[in-house]
Amino acid sequence: MGLIWEISPPEFLFVTVILGGGAAWLAGRAVAGSWEPAWKAALWMPPLAAAVRFIHYALFSGSLLTLHFFLVDLAILIALALAGHRTRMAAQMTRQYDWLYERAGPFGWRGKSGA
Numbered sequence: 055m056g057l058i059w060e061i062s063p064p065e066f067l068f069v070t071v072i073l074g075g076g077a078a079w080l081a082g083r084a085v086a087g088s089w090e091p092a093w094k095a096a097l098w099m100p101p102l103a104a105a106v107r108f109i110h111y112a113l114f115s116g117s118l119l120t121l122h123f124f125l126v127d128l129a130i131l132i133a134l135a136l137a138g139h140r141t142r143m144a145a146q147m148t149r150q151y152d153w154l155y156e157r158a159g160p161f162g163w164r165g166k167s168g169a
Contacts (some may be wrong), residue, residue, distance in 0.1 A: 060116050060123055061110060061115070061116050065110075065114045069109050070127050070130055070132065071104060071107055071134075073109070074105070074131055074158045075130060075134040078130075078132070079132040079134050079137065080138065081098050081099075081102070081138070082095040082135035082137065082138030082140075082142070083099045085098070086138070086140075086142035086146065087114055087146070089144060092136055092143075095135040095138070096132045096136060098135070099128055099132045100128060103124055103127045103128040103131050104119075104124070107123065107127060140161045141161060143159065144159075146153060148163050153166070154166060
C-alpha cells in the first residue's frame, strides 16, 4: 500500500494510467478538436475517475468510495486530459494558421519570425 495506490503498482498503472489515462488523453483531444477551452476537458474527468475507481473495486478488490484514491486518480486523469488538449491545440494552431505559427515542441506554438 502506498500514498498513490492501494493495489499493486502494475494494476494501478494498467487501470489508472493506461486505461483511464488513455481515455482522458482522447477526451482532451476531442475537446480541443472542437476548439473548446481546456477547463472543459478537465470538467469531464470526475465521471471518468469514478469509472476508474469502479474498475479498481470490481477487478482488483480496491476501495470504491475512498476520497484520497479518487483524488489521486482524478489528478492523474486531469493532467493527461490537459496534456492531450494542449498537444491537439498546438497541432491545430500550426495546421490552421500555418502562415502565422510554427510548432514549438509537442505542447506549444510560436509566431513565425517573418510574421
